[in-house]
Amino acid sequence: MALNPALRLRRAARLIVLDPEGRALMFRYDVPGRPPFWVTAGGECEPGESFRNAARRELFEETGIIIADLGREVARMMPEFVTVEGELVQAYERFFLVRVAEARVDTSRHTALEQQMMTQHRWFTLDELESWPEAVFPAELAAIIRSQS
Numbered sequence: 001m002a003l004n005p006a007l008r009l010r011r012a013a014r015l016i017v018l019d020p021e022g023r024a025l026m027f028r029y030d031v032p033g034r035p036p037f038w039v040t041a042g043g044e045c046e047p048g049e050s051f052r053n054a055a056r057r058e059l060f061e062e063t064g065i066i067i068a069d070l071g072r073e074v075a076r077m078m079p080e081f082v083t084v085e086g087e088l089v090q091a092y093e094r095f096f097l098v099r100v101a102e103a104r105v106d107t108s109r110h111t112a113l114e115q116q117m118m119t120q121h122r123w124f125t126l127d128e129l130e131s132w133p134e135a136v137f138p139a140e141l142a143a144i145i146r147s148q149s
Contacts, residue, residue: 013055014042019103023123037135064106
C-alpha cells in the first residue's frame with residue numbers, strides 16, 4: 001500500500017454488511033457532475049477515533065443497526081479518490097464484515113449531505129455486484145466476500 005504524501009490521509013472504516021441470504025448492503029451515491037456509484041456503509045474516522053469504534057458509529061448512523069460483535073477486519077485498502085465534497089484524498093480504509101439477522105435499514109440518522117447524495121440502498125447478491133452496470137466500490141467486493149465463506 002503506497003502513501004501519497006501530497007494528499008490528506010483520510011482514515012475510514014467501511015462495513016461489509018451481509019444479510020441472512022448473503023447479500024451485501026450497498027448505498028448509491030448521486031454526486032452532481034459524476035456518474036452514480038455504489039459503496040459499502042462506512043465513513044471517515046473522527047480525530048482520535050479507532051477504526052473499530054468508527055465502524056460501530058458509522059454502522060449505526062447509516063443503517064440504524066446496533067451490533068455487539070462488529071466482526072473481523074477482512075481487508076485494507078489505500079485508494080486515491082475525490083470525496084463527495086470534491087477533495088482529492090489518499091484513503092486508508094479498513095473493512096469489517098458484519099452479518100445481520102434481518103435485511104432492515106433505517107436511514108433516519110443520515111446527515112444532510114448523506115440525505116442529498118445517498119439516494120438509494122439495496123441488498124446485492126454477489127453475482128449482481130460482479131455484473132452491476134454502475135460503478136461498485138471496492139470493485140473486488142464480491143471476491144472479498146467469497147473469500148470469507
